[in-house]
Structure formats: C-alpha cells, structure tokens
Amino acid sequence: MGVQHYDYLVLGSGIAGLTFALHTAEHGSVAILTKKRRSESNTNYAQGGIAAAMGANDSWRIHMQDTLNAGAGLCEPEAVKVLTQNGARLTHWLVEIGARFDHHSDGAIALGREGGHTCNRIIHAADHTGYEIERALLIAVRNTPNISLLEHYQVLELVVEEGECRGAQVLDTLTGDLFEIRARAVLLATGGCGQVYLHTSNPPIATGDGIAMAWRVGTVIANMEFIQFHPTTLYHPEARSFLISEAVRGEGGLLKRADGYRFMPDYDPRAELAPRDIVARAIDAELKKTGDPCVYLDITHLDADFIRHRFPTIYNTCLEYSIDITREPIPVVPAAHYTCGGVWTDLWGRTTVPKLYACGEVAYTGVHGANRLASNSLLEALVFAERAAHHATARLEEPAPEPDYPCLPHEPFAPETEATDGMPFDWAGARQKIRTLMQKRVGIVRQRAQLEEAERELYALARSIETAYRNTPPTVETVETRNLVTCALLITRSALLRRESRALHYILDYPEPDPAQASCPTLIRRYEEGGLYPAPAQVGGSEDRPQ
Numbered sequence: 001m002g003v004q005h006y007d008y009l010v011l012g013s014g015i016a017g018l019t020f021a022l023h024t025a026e027h028g029s030v031a032i033l034t035k036k037r038r039s040e041s042n043t044n045y046a047q048g049g050i051a052a053a054m055g056a057n058d059s060w061r062i063h064m065q066d067t068l069n070a071g072a073g074l075c076e077p078e079a080v081k082v083l084t085q086n087g088a089r090l091t092h093w094l095v096e097i098g099a100r101f102d103h104h105s106d107g108a109i110a111l112g113r114e115g116g117h118t119c120n121r122i123i124h125a126a127d128h129t130g131y132e133i134e135r136a137l138l139i140a141v142r143n144t145p146n147i148s149l150l151e152h153y154q155v156l157e158l159v160v161e162e163g164e165c166r167g168a169q170v171l172d173t174l175t176g177d178l179f180e181i182r183a184r185a186v187l188l189a190t191g192g193c194g195q196v197y198l199h200t201s202n203p204p205i206a207t208g209d210g211i212a213m214a215w216r217v218g219t220v221i222a223n224m225e226f227i228q229f230h231p232t233t234l235y236h237p238e239a240r241s242f243l244i245s246e247a248v249r250g251e252g253g254l255l256k257r258a259d260g261y262r263f264m265p266d267y268d269p270r271a272e273l274a275p276r277d278i279v280a281r282a283i284d285a286e287l288k289k290t291g292d293p294c295v296y297l298d299i300t301h302l303d304a305d306f307i308r309h310r311f312p313t314i315y316n317t318c319l320e321y322s323i324d325i326t327r328e329p330i331p332v333v334p335a336a337h338y339t340c341g342g343v344w345t346d347l348w349g350r351t352t353v354p355k356l357y358a359c360g361e362v363a364y365t366g367v368h369g370a371n372r373l374a375s376n377s378l379l380e381a382l383v384f385a386e387r388a389a390h391h392a393t394a395r396l397e398e399p400a401p402e403p404d405y406p407c408l409p410h411e412p413f414a415p416e417t418e419a420t421d422g423m424p425f426d427w428a429g430a431r432q433k434i435r436t437l438m439q440k441r442v443g444i445v446r447q448r449a450q451l452e453e454a455e456r457e458l459y460a461l462a463r464s465i466e467t468a469y470r471n472t473p474p475t476v477e478t479v480e481t482r483n484l485v486t487c488a489l490l491i492t493r494s495a496l497l498r499r500e501s502r503a504l505h506y507i508l509d510y511p512e513p514d515p516a517q518a519s520c521p522t523l524i525r526r527y528e529e530g531g532l533y534p535a536p537a538q539v540g541g542s543e544d545r546p547q
Contacts, residue, residue: 002179006031006148008392009167009181011155011210012189015130016360016381018137020187022097023389025146031181032141033153033170035476036205049124049247050094050133050382051375052087055111058119060084067376070116070275071369072503073518074223079366082347083376086383091123094382099136101125114246114374116275122375127245127311133378154476155209158186158356160217165356171474178474185355185392188214189385192339192361193487195480198439199335201233201243207480208487210362214343215486219351220403220525222364223341224487225494226504228372229444230337231255231279234330235294236321241335244297244314246374248330249273251310253299255283256329258292277371277504280334284444287333296329334444338377340368340504341494344523346401349388352525354400357388364521370503407523425468430461431481434488442492446507455492461485494522 007028010017021030053063063084068075095101101123102110112122125132141147156169159180167182193208194200215221232249234242249255249272256262267282268274274282283295299307304326308315311325318325343351343358345365351358360381367380391398441454462485469482500514501507 004181006183009183009186016385017189018141019385020389021147025144027393030147032149034151035154049122049129049375050378051121052091053121054088055120058121066117067373070371070373074369076366083367083383087379090382097136097140099133112247114250115273116373127313158213158217164354173476188358188362189360190362194336196438196484196488197336198435199241201230201241201335201337207484209483211342212483212486218526219353220344220523222344222521222523224490225498226340226370228338228504229280229334231283231334232297232332233335235333253297256296256298283334294331294333297332298329338372340372348391349384350401352400359385359388403523407525427477427481434484438488448509451496458488497522
C-alpha cells in the first residue's frame, strides 16, 4: 500500500472543507479528498441561504436568541454566540472571494426571512445559494497553489496511531488502488447521513461516512436522535426528493390540503413560518388524518415574474415535471434533510481524538441543539472551519478536549467473521432494508416499541454486513452500506436513550419535554476495542439516562 504525505488532509469538498483548506494552505500543503466530483456536496444543494445579522434592526444577539429558541433548550450558548458574532464578517469574506449574492436596486444586500427567524437576515443567491458559495470557494481553491483537490477517492478508515489521528486509508474508485494519506492534522467535512432514510433531500453521497469512521476510532458522538426532516420536498413519482426551499414559505407560500384547506394556523400561531419540526409534524399529522399522499405548497397568489426571478431553480425543476408553480400549487412531503448531531467537537472544531477535527454537518458543535434554525448550517460550516484551521495551524499539539457531560453507557458489539455460504452478498438489498426500516420506525413520529424492533433488526443486519465487508474487496457500495448501518444504529440507540419529546425527537411514549433532560446532550462512545456497533438496548437497564 503506497503512502502520500501532506501537512493537512481534508475529507470532503463542501463549504467546511474548502474553507478549512483555504486557511490552512497559508501554512502547508493541503489535500482535499472527495468521493465524487469536487462540486458534489450538500453545500451545492442548499437553496435557502446563509443566516447573518446584517439588517438595520438586527443584531447577533437577536440571531443568537432565535437560534436558542429553535434549539429547544439543547443548544450550547457559547457555540451559538461564536456562530452569530462571526456571521456578518464571514459573509463579507465570501463576497471578497467572489460569491455573488442578491442585492436591491440601491446596492444593499437583499435579506430574506425564513421560519424561526424574527428578522430578515437570510443572504441568498436566488434559490441556489449553496451552489454559488461552492462556485466561489472552488475558484479560490483552484487559484491556491498549495492545495490538491483529488476526486473519486473513497475514504475507508481513519488512521490512528499512538492515540493520534495520522491520516486515512483511501480507495481510488477509478483504479481500485488502495493507499494511505498521512498528514499532521485531519479534518472530517464529509456531511451528514440523509441517505439512511428512504425519503431524503440529500444527494446520494450523504451516507454518514465521517460519522461512522469517527465512531470506529472512538470519538464521542452526540445527539444523533435529532434528524431534521425538511417539511417540503417535491412529491412526484418520477422525481427524486427535490427540496422546495424554506424561503418559499418565507415569501408567503401557504400549505394546504388536497381539499384546499390551509391547516398550519391550526398547529402554531406562526403558521407556515413555524420552525421546521413543527411544520413537518403538522404535515405528517394531516397526511395520516386524510390518507392523502402529499399536501400542497401554494404561491400562485404571488406575482408570476417575481416567482420566476426569486425561485428560478424551483420553477424550472417543477416545470420539468409539468408543474407550473405560478399557476398551480406544488405537491410536497417531508423528507430527511439535516443531521443535527454528529461527531462531538469543542469550539475549535476539535474531536476527542487528537489532531482530528470535524466541521459542517458531520459535526456536533452544540449550535443546533434539538432543532436547526433555517440557514444556520452554511454559517456553522464557515465559522467553525475557520476556527479549526486556526487551531490546526497554531495550537495543534494541545491535548484533545472532552465533553463536560458524561457519555451514556452501552454494550458494544464485537462482530465475528463468519464463514460465508459462497453466495454474493446483496449489498443493494441491505441498503434498501436499512433505509426502509429507518423511514418506517425511526422517522418524524416515533414509538419506543418500534425503535426497539428497528434496533434489533439493524443489529442483525450489521452483523451480516460486517461479515460480508471483511470478505469482500472494498467498493463505494460496500463502504457506504457499512457506514449507513452504523449511523442507523447510532440514531436509533440515541432515540431510545432520550426519554422525552423535544423538538425534532418526538416519541409517543414520552410526549412532553422532561426538564431534567434540558441542556443534556446525548453522548455515546465506543469504549471497547472491536466494538463496532452499539448492541440492542436492554429495557430498564443500562440505557437509563444519568440525571
């Protein structure tokens, strides 16, 4: 196995990875690895915008309070303060490197409004803000000689020696070659795990690779029960789950049933501008009540030219499926959208493994708590990637941090390599089973008995996957399926550990928030060597939460 050496290794090419690379390139050589094309990332699909307090009547303190309110008691206030205080400055930095956001005719930057925000503070580039930010960052990266951007590389495992992260094992998916890349510091910027669900707004690459790899090397994983379902993705038999931006409701879009009834005022006084978890549960309740396959998002009362100018991507995509959103409402359903938990980090992006950093959707910084405020995700990636780069270039040798809260106990599973029957393993079938189980039993509304059943089935499936993986040359399909089942088990175990309903985690057995669990994240860690998967919880046993 060959070895390559760089000063800094970045896994992922979204806003977090590219920002980290640009800042660290001033101090050494940087390799950015992406398993598809360089522009393929969740950043590229972000429609709504980036939140920053830039309006005349806004401030970072108001933005902070809106974020804390959305997080339902589980945000880390210091992390939210860091986020909101740096929003305007780093948005200007994006403009300086070439990002082109929308402006009014007087030259002032245009600020939109989305659910959960009390001020207009959403900086956007029509309805393709993520694409525009990615474009500007990629140009800056290409113009930086110290950075190598390597496409079609699948990371298999992190390399940890003497307790420190030293690099990664990598598969060249075009040639099949295996090799290692060694570095002084490694950044996980691999995104979330939306593909663990059958219906998701995420691109196919969002298979939780970074979370699963970090789990296997013993980092603390936090708040995986909090999966944000976007309330409005396009419902069409021939369309993948295309996201209909939060900004559509922010501009006046109304949610209606098939019979034309506008239902959101029945659920929340903020109606369509309520936080996403409330809107998603309201839609879920209406669909169960009526038996309809979808609800409708109606903006036909707005000016047609405004719609085409403000939402060109949404307008043109819907038109491909014979839906003219200026004349007819958009059929929508909720879909898994954002992973609020992930690899635990401190305020500098450090994980509990020395010299391993994590930023963006793969990370848990404490910013989002129990529910992400709309358009805070791009800002979080930007802010904490810059901070991680500063730490990695100036304070790398500091001891790794540990959370202030205890990690919850669990029994790890050490998989045994079993003899195979000679039949090829059905990797596509295993992936489909994981996603179907998660959609049906670990979705928007949960129940303890269904969670326990899902965990048992996932656990058995994980054993089969691990055996097949150890007896099969690695491919993108085998690596991703292994990582998906790990993330599925982490989500399910975390959901069982939280015995209350709070924001994105709604469980019928415990329908109210428990004050004793406020400000208490769900932290779990793989303690024992060989324990790759958390084993099924024992009812009334070790899964009880510490008080």
